[in-house]
Amino acid sequence: MTKIGLEIHCQLTKLESKLFCPCKANYREYAPNTNICPICMGLPGTLPRLNQKAIEKATMIAMALNCSTPEKIAFFRKNYFYPDLPKNFQITQLNIYGDTSIGGSGMIIVGDKKIRITRIQLEEDPGRLIYEGSSSKNQITLVDYNRAGTPLVEIVTEPDFENPKQVREFLNILSDLLENLDVSDPSLEGAMRADANVSIEGGNKIEIKNIGSFHDLEKAVHFEITRQESLHARDILIAQETRHWDDKRKITISSRSKEEELDYRYFLEGDIPWIIIEKEIHEKLKSEMPESISSKKERYVTKYGIPDQVADVLSSDKFYSDLFDKSDTEKNAKEIANIITTDLMGLVDTKEKRQQSKLESSHLTDLADAIQSGKITRTSAKNALYEIVKSGKKLEQIISEFDLGHVSDEN
Amino acid sequence: MNLKLSALEFVNEVKNGNLSAEDFVSATIERIKKIDGTLHAFLNVNKKAVEQAQLVDKKIKSGKKVGSCFGMPLSVKDNICIKHSKTTCASKMLENFIAPYDATVISKLKEQDAVFVGKVNLDEFAMGLTTEFSAYGPSKNPWNPDYVPGGSSGGSAVSVSAFECVASLGSDTGGSVRNPASFCSVVGFKPTYGLISRYGLISYANSIEQIGPITRTVKDTAFFLNILSGLDPNDNTTINSGNQDFLDGIELGIEGKKIGIIQEMIGEGIDPAVLSATNEAVSKLEGFGAKCETISIDMVKYSVASYYTITATEAGSNLARYDNLRYGYDFPVEGFEFNSYISKARTKFGPEVIRRMILGGFVPSSGHAGKYFLKALKVKSKLTKEVLEAFKKYDYLVAPTVPILPFKIGEKIDDPVALFLVDINTVLANLTGVPSISVPFSISNGLPIGIQLLAKPNDDKSLLKAAYSLESTVKLPDVPI
Amino acid sequence: MVTEEEIEQVSKLMKIDVHDHKEFVEKVHSMINYFDILDSAGVEDEEFTIKDLPLSCLRSDKHIPYEEKLIELLKNYKGTFVRAPKMV
Secondary structure (H helix, E strand, C coil), X not given: CEEEEEEEEEECCCCCECCCCCCECCCCCXXXXXXXXXXXXXXXXXXXXXXXXXXXXXXXXXXXXXXXXCCEECCEEEECCCCCXXXXXEEECCCECECCCCECCEEEEECXXXXXXXXXXXXXXXXXXXXXXXXXXXXXXXXXXXXXXXXXXXXXECCCECCHHHHHHHHHHHHHHHHHCCCCCCCCCCCEEEEEEEEECCCCCEEEEEECCHHHHHHHHHHHHHHHHHHHHCCCCCCCCEEEEECCCCEEEECCCCCCCCCCCCEECCCCCEEECCHHHHHHHHHHCCCCHHHHHHHHHHHHCCCHXXXXXXXXXXXXXXXXXXXXXXHHHHHHHHHHHHHHHHHCCCHHHHHHCCCCHHHHXXXXXXXXXXXXXXXXXXXXXXXXXXXXXXXXHHHHHHCCCCCCCCC | CCCCCCHHHHHHHHHCCCCCHHHHHHHHHHHXXXXXXXXXXXXXXXXXXXXXXXXXXXXXXXXCCCCCCCCCEEEEECCECCCCCECCCCCCCCCCCECCCCCHHHHHHHHCCCEEEEEECCCHHHCCCCCCCCCCCCCCECCECCECCCCCCHHHHHHHHCCCCCEEEEEECCCCCHHXXXXXXXXXXXXXXXXXXXXXXXXXXXXXXXXXXEECCHHHHHHHHHHHECCECCECCCCCCCCCCCCCCCCCCCCCCEEEEEHHHCCCCCCHHHHHHHHHHHHHHHHCCCEEEEECCCCHHHHHHHHHHHHXXXXXXXXXXXXXXXXXXXXXXXXXXXXXXXXXXHHHCCHHHHHHHHHHHHCCCCCCCCCCHHHHHHHHHHHHHHHHHHHHHCCEEEEECCCCCCCECCCCCCCHHHHHHHHCCCHHHHHHCCCEEEEEEEEECCEEEEEEEECCCCCHHHHHHHHHHHHHCCCCCCCCC | CCCHHHHHHHHHHCCCCCCCXXXXXXXXXXXXXXXXXXXXXXXXXXXXXXXXXXXXHCECCXXXXXXXXXXXXXXXXXXXXXXXXXXX
C-alpha cells in the first residue's frame, strides 16, 4: 500500500502586489534587488500591510478545493535564520488555536479517487539565493530579495495518492484550476513548487524536499517508491527521515543535517490582527468565482451535446473555454468546439503563440457558419484559420483574398 | 533666554512675535552643549537644527501657513526612525544604521514644523528600566546625577526635565515612558494600544508597546496627542481615534468620578515616601469631588512574570533580523559559514539584550511553551478581563508610578529579578492596552515621585482631564541644573 | 532547573555565541525561577483575547514601486546583491 502526500506552494502571480507591501507580486522582470521596499526587506521599524485581494483569492482557491473557510483567520511567525528571510522569521498560517488558516479540510476528485485536502494557508515567499565561487573556501552566497514577500498559497494533502500517475493528474487539475480562477500562471518558472512524502506498506513517512518542478515531482516520487520497495524486499527498515531531490543525478538523498531539529517557536503575529471574513463576503466571493472546470464541462456536454473527450479539453483550458463561450454557441457549438480542439490546437500550442494570436471568438462563429453552410470546405477552413491567427482579418476578406470559396471537397 | 516654557507657552510666544524659533532653538543647543556632558541624554545632536528653525521663522514672516509646532525643539528616542539619520537603539549592532524612511510620528511632526534637536539615549533596544544598559553609557538623573533617570526612555525624560528640549518622543513597553517621567519629574503618557502608529518604532515587544510623549505639562501631552494619534495604513494595529481634540474640555474636572486605588501597588515593598505621596494624591483627588476607594486586582502579582515572558519571546523574534547582512556594522562575511558568522556578529548585543534573547528562545520553545509562554498569555487575558471589569465600576485607577524612589547608578544592575519588580506598577497598562499617565507629584529628599492614573481603553481624553486636575494641585521646584 | 546544556542549545537556536555559559546560567536561572510564579495563577481554562479587523480595512492590491534605489542605502555588493556567508 503506497501512500503519497503533497505540500504544494503556489505563487499568486496574478496579484498586483506582494502579500505585505506594494512591491510587485510577479518579480520576474526585475534586475536583482530592484523590486524591494523597507517592508519586504524587514528594515527595523517596518510593519506588514496585509493585501486584501490576496485573502480573497486564497479564499477562492479554498472554495474551489471544497475546503471549509473560517470566519476569522490569523497569522503566525515561524522563527528560523536563513539569508533569504529578511526578518529571520516567516509570516505564515497555522491551526494551533482552532481553525485559523484560510482553508480547512476539503477534497478534490482525481479520476476515481478522492484526494483529501488537509489545509490551505497563506504565507510569504522568501528571497532567492545564488551561490558564487567555486571552491568551498571562496564560496559566498548572493541574495536577491525581489521575491521576498510574494504571496504564496500552500496546499497540503493527506497521503491519499497511491501512485505517481495520480499525482501527475492531480497537479494538472490543480494547474488548470488555478489558471481558471485567474489567480496564478502556473507556467511561470517557480510559480508552483512541491514537496512530497512517501511511505509503503504502512512504514515510515519519508519527506522529499527541493523538488524544482512538477515534472521532477513525478520522477522523485517514482524513484522514492522504488527505493523503498527495494529496501523492503531485503527486509531493511526504512528509517523516518527527510531526503532531498538531487536534480543532476535524479535521485533522492538523505539530508544529513548538522543542526538539531529546528524549534520554530510559533506564536501569533502581533502586527496583524485576526481578519474577519464575514459570511456575506464569503457569499460574494463565491458568486464572483469564475465557473469551475467541472461545471463548464458539464455544461458543454449536457447543453451543447459536445462529446466527453472534446468537452474535457475545452473546459480544462481557459484560453479555449473563453474563446468557445464568447462565440455563437447557440448556433454551431459542436462545430466551434471541433475547430478549437482539432485545427486550432496546433496553431496555439505555446504561450508565445497564444499571445501573438489575432484570433477572436467572432472568427470562430464565422468559420463554423461557413463550414456548416457549405461556403468553404474543411480543408480551406483549416487554411483560413491559419491566416486568421496570423493576421486577424475577417473570414470574408480571407475567402476573397485567397479564393477559398469552393463548394467541392476535392484536394 | 528662558527655556522653561511648555510647548503651549512656546507656541504662544512665537505666535505673538515675542520669540523667534531660531533664538529659542539656538539657546537650546547651547544648553545641551553646557550640560549634556554631565547628563548624557543625547546620542546625537542635529547640526542643522538652527537652520531648520530659521526656515520656520521665514515661513512665519512670509505669512504662509505654519504647522502647530512653530519650530519648537523636540528630542526623539533613538529607536524611532528619522530619515537619513543614524538610528542606533543605543546598540553596537546598529552602530551605522541610517534609517531610509521617517516614522509616521516623525512625518506628522515634520508636517507641523517641529524641529528635532537630536536623538536621545535609551536602554539598548528599549530593554531596561534605568538607561544603564545603553551601549553608549548611561544617562544621569538631572535631580541628582549619581542616580538613574529611569528607563528605557531615560534620555527623553532627562532632556525634557533639564530643559534641553520642550518635549520628547519615547516608547513604553512596560513603563518605559512613565517610569523615567516619574524619576525625572515630568509628564509621561502611554496611550491606548493602537492610538499612535508604531510604524518606524523599532520593535521590541510589538503586541504591547506604544510611542508616548514626555512633556512638561499635561496640556502639552494633549497638544501632542492631537498631532500624533490616528489610523495609519502603515500600521494594521492602529485604531480610529475619531478625530478628537484632546485639549478640549481638559479643565472640566473630575467631580463625581469614581477612582480605584490599586491595592497590590501600595502594599509590600513600597517606599514610605512613595506611599505618603500616594495618600496625599488621593486626598487631592477627593478634594475635587472624586470618590476614591481601594480595589484589588488579583492578577497584578503575576503581571511581571507574564510581562517578561511575553516580551522576551517577542524580542527574541523581533531582534532576529539583526544578523548584520543587510545593515549593521562592519564585519566582512569572507571565510565564514552562515551560522558561525551570524552567531559571532550577534555578540555585539549587550549582555542584557543577550539575556532576554536566551529567555526568549527558552520560554516559547516546544518543551517549555505550555509552562511559560502560553501561561503568560493566559495571565494577560485574565488580567485584561479583571481590569475591564474594574472599569465598569471606576472611571479611573490610581497608584504610584514606581513603588520606590530613584536609586543610585549601579545599585540594581546585577540583580535582574530586583530590577524586574521596579516595573510592577506599570506593566499592567501595557498588558491590558489601557491608557496610563505619570504626573509628577512631589520631591522627597531631592528625588522625584510620580503618580500614575489609568483609564479604560479609548478613554485617553478623559484620562487627561483627571491628570490635569491632579497636576493643578502641585507646584514643584525646578530641576537643580 | 535550567542546565548549562539547555542554555547552550538555546543560544544555538537564537544564533548568539554565548562564551561564558556559566554566567548566563545563573542569571537566566534566576529569571526563569521567578517565572514559576505563573503556575499558581490558576489560568488553565483561560482563553486568549483577540484583536480583530474586518477584511475591508486592509490594503488594496496596487503596485507602488518604492521611489528610491533602496539597495544602495543598505550593505550591498556592487549595488546589486546582498552578500551572505557560504551555506553548508
